[in-house]
Amino acid sequence: MIGRLNHVAIAVPDLEAATAQYRDTLGASVSQPQALAEHGVTVVFVELGNTKVELLEPLGENSPIGAFLEKNPSGGMHHICYEVDDIIAARERLKAGGARVLGDGEPKIGAHGKPVLFLHPKDFCGTLVELEQV
Secondary structure (H helix, E strand, C coil): CEEEEEEEEEECCCHHHHHHHHHHHCCCEECCCEEEHHHCEEEEEEECCCCEEEEEEECCCCCHHHHHHHHCCCCEEEEEEEEECCHHHHHHHHHHCCCCECCCCCCEECCCCCEEEEECHHHCCCCEEEEEEC
């Protein structure tokens, strides 16, 4: 059901500093910041040959990344994103197997302009999983 690894997301307390570290220290190509109000985050993507790293910082008072950073003030891995061909079929198969889809269960448009869903970390070895339709 899952395809390739789309990205690994890292929550950061300071997006500008994290961007500079990846760009200047590691020599990576980094996108411009993109505010995603519906998700409560501002993101940049570090482009790699085989995948991406998404750096996220909170956007607004109610950002889910804010709560994550309260527990992990230095930041850390937030989620992993896999590609799927059909997000609705994937959701139905996962729900039938007992997996919990977060939120209202309906896909939202993610940073790449494609439908995404998040799956409960307790159902996937303690890791928040994002699915993105390709």
